[in-house]
Amino acid sequence: MSEHDKIRELLALAAADALTSAEEKQVAQHVRSCIACSTELGAWRLIASELRRLPTPQPSSWLVQATLARAEAKLTEQAEHDWNGRVMIVFVAFAWLLTIASWPVFHFVSGRFGSLLEPQFSHTWIGFAAFTALGWLAGAVAAVMLAIRQRGERRLA
Ligand SMILES: [Zn+2]
Structure with missing residues (x-):
């Protein structure tokens, strides 16, 4: 599995802040040089922020x-x-x-x-x-x- 494929699998987790600091460093390093991953991470971040904006379900x-x-x-x-x-x-x-x-x-x-x-x-x-x-x-x-x-x-x- 190439570095690119490995990082791609981590992008959604990276957007959700669910990576270890070592993985986070790896992702950050890769997206600086990979436009595809950088773009995808941006998309995931957008989704993650939208999800965070949704109200937490409250019992009526x-x-x-x-x-x-x-x-x-x-x-x-x-x-x-x-x-x-x-x-x-x-x-x-x-x-x-x-x-x-x-x-x-x-x-x-x-x-x-x-x-x-x-x-x-x-x-x-x-x-x-x-x-x-x-x-x-x-x-x-x-x-x-x-x-x-x-x-x-x-x-x-
Ligand atoms: Zn990549």
């Missing part, structure tokens, strides 16, 4: 907005999901705590005064079941109220 503002909105919705959904999980845990814990804590009180009260109304009431499992259900209901109401309050606070924040 609409796309940026839509992507941001989608990311935000995803984050909110995730936070909501975590929040619901926490509420559920609080609800269950509260309901059990309430049931366990209240049962001796209920047992004591109904044992003392229940006998006046219904002697066997405090000793039946139905009584306990009903009381457990009441405890869960109270727990649920408390959890829902807590959730509504917290949600309101989050909306304000």
Whole structure:
């Protein structure tokens, strides 16, 4: 391969400033004495400068907005999901705590005064079941109220 052919292959890269300094020197030296290569390098330089003048593609503002909105919705959904999980845990814990804590009180009260109304009431499992259900209901109401309050606070924040 002649020097001329070798340099010709490098001309496009030379115009794009993509050569090593050694190659650059070689090209510069050759184009001084070779009109064909000099002309071609000029053409490549023109193309390269035109390419550089083209605007860099930018994502449209609409796309940026839509992507941001989608990311935000995803984050909110995730936070909501975590929040619901926490509420559920609080609800269950509260309901059990309430049931366990209240049962001796209920047992004591109904044992003392229940006998006046219904002697066997405090000793039946139905009584306990009903009381457990009441405890869960109270727990649920408390959890829902807590959730509504917290949600309101989050909306304000
Ligand atoms: Zn040449």
